[in-house]
Amino acid sequence: MAPMSAPVGGTRPLLNRRLASFGTTIFAEMSALAARTGSINLGQGFPDTDGPAEIAEAASRAVLTGLGNQYPPGPGIPELRSAIAEHQQRFYGLPYDPDTEVLVTAGATEAIAASLLALLEPGDEVIALEPYYDSYAACIAMAGATRVPVTLRPHAGAFALDLDELRAAVTPRTRLLLLNTPHNPTGTVLTPAELTAIAELAVDRDLLVVTDEVYEHLVFEGAHLPLASLPGMRERTVTISSSGKTFSFTGWKVGWVTAPPELVSAVRSAKQFLTYVSSGPFQYAIAEALRLPDDYYEGFRADLAAKRGILADGLAAAGFEVFRPRGTYFITTDITPLGEKDGLAFCRALPERCGVVAIPNQVFYDDRAAGATQVRWAFCKKTEVLEEAAARLRRL
Numbered sequence: 001m002a003p004m005s006a007p008v009g010g011t012r013p014l015l016n017r018r019l020a021s022f023g024t025t026i027f028a029e030m031s032a033l034a035a036r037t038g039s040i041n042l043g044q045g046f047p048d049t050d051g052p053a054e055i056a057e058a059a060s061r062a063v064l065t066g067l068g069n070q071y072p073p074g075p076g077i078p079e080l081r082s083a084i085a086e087h088q089q090r091f092y093g094l095p096y097d098p099d100t101e102v103l104v105t106a107g108a109t110e111a112i113a114a115s116l117l118a119l120l121e122p123g124d125e126v127i128a129l130e131p132y133y134d135s136y137a138a139c140i141a142m143a144g145a146t147r148v149p150v151t152l153r154p155h156a157g158a159f160a161l162d163l164d165e166l167r168a169a170v171t172p173r174t175r176l177l178l179l180n181t182p183h184n185p186t187g188t189v190l191t192p193a194e195l196t197a198i199a200e201l202a203v204d205r206d207l208l209v210v211t212d213e214v215y216e217h218l219v220f221e222g223a224h225l226p227l228a229s230l231p232g233m234r235e236r237t238v239t240i241s242s243s244g245k246t247f248s249f250t251g252w253k254v255g256w257v258t259a260p261p262e263l264v265s266a267v268r269s270a271k272q273f274l275t276y277v278s279s280g281p282f283q284y285a286i287a288e289a290l291r292l293p294d295d296y297y298e299g300f301r302a303d304l305a306a307k308r309g310i311l312a313d314g315l316a317a318a319g320f321e322v323f324r325p326r327g328t329y330f331i332t333t334d335i336t337p338l339g340e341k342d343g344l345a346f347c348r349a350l351p352e353r354c355g356v357v358a359i360p361n362q363v364f365y366d367d368r369a370a371g372a373t374q375v376r377w378a379f380c381k382k383t384e385v386l387e388e389a390a391a392r393l394r395r396l
């Protein structure tokens with residue numbers, strides 16, 4: 001028998017080595033800090049107001065009438081798969097067969113994990129735009145693949161993709177491009193010209209593409225253009241979205257994948273052993289939500305556009321360099337004009353200094369130096385909360 005003081009499992013680390021470099025997410029640290037200090041939390045991206053009351057009622061009706069209280073079908077309930085297919089047709093003119101080309105997941109998070117676990121082999125390279133949404137790096141690592149960052153760099157008030165750098169990052173081992181547009185945390189929206197160049201590269205090098213478009217309804221200038229709508233892309237693209245952002249029910253975790261049958265089938269094979277199914281009654285409610293009239297979608301975007309203005313102005317008045325986002329509900333700023341050099345130290349001190357919490361972008365980079373002075377702020381909060389945050393930040 002091992003002595004009492006010996007660590008369980010011997011001296012080998014308990015955490016799988018693929019995950020060893022991924023500690024607690026920054027969101028957990030900063031949300032705990034917000035709670036402890038009573039600060040305004042502009043860190044984690046969740047709205048402080050719930051989505052439409054009639055959709056909440058639809059969810060409660062589903063629970064009370066026994067819709068989805070037991071395991072729903074593995075690919076998602078037919079009503080929701082049809083509503084997702086209708087949504088892709090209605091907004092983008094993209095036809096998907098609800099039976100073979102749509103898969104419901106536990107949020108976009110599971111869709112990302114299942115897609116990467118399904119489509120990657122150890123040794124494959126995945127090109128992703130840096131800074132990354134934090135689950136990308138962990139899921140690529142869990143799949144045993146290697147991430148190859150292409151860094152979005154500040155240029156003329158926005159974060160820009162260098163297409164030559166992207167092309168140069170492709171090697172014979174590259175299996176997949178992992179894209180995110182509108183992009184969290186920078187608020188960049190890839191332009192039609194950039195998407196066209198990416199599509200040409202994917203076709204030319206025969207790459208699979210996984211595209212995370214959870215902020216598809218938060219494009220403030222112009223319209224969202226799904227990568228799958230470009231020539232040669234439908235057959236090689238897994239498009240991921242989620243109801244959490246669009247309908248302000250982030251806790252319901254209803255996400256989805258649209259892709260051709262062979263890709264959906266591969267992703268479903270991984271998904272069935274992750275959660276099998278989830279969110280039963282909420283699937284019925286989101287089927288209704290997706291069919292809300294255009295007014296809902298327009299009102300949602302207009303509300304967030306106004307909030308973007310309030311927070312962007314507040315941050316500029318407080319002395320930050322502001323990168324005004326073209327999409328998402330996040331603003332990235334640079335802290336250099338405030339005489340600051342380290343975003344992580346800045347964010348850890350900010351609650352004590354002025355009662356506001358933000359997220360240091362450097363945690364979303366492999367090249368930490370590239371993001372050292374950037375800090376992200378969420379504006380999916382009530383107007384009065386954003387105004388109060390702006391007033392507090394002016395004390396800096």
Ligand SMILES: Cc1ncc(COP(=O)(O)O)c(C=O)c1O
Nearest residue numbers: 107108109133184214242244255
């Ligand atoms: C880019 C991006 N992808 C995926 C997610 C996760 O979505 P879900 O809550 O549907 O899992 C988020 C949430 O912040 C996100 O910002």
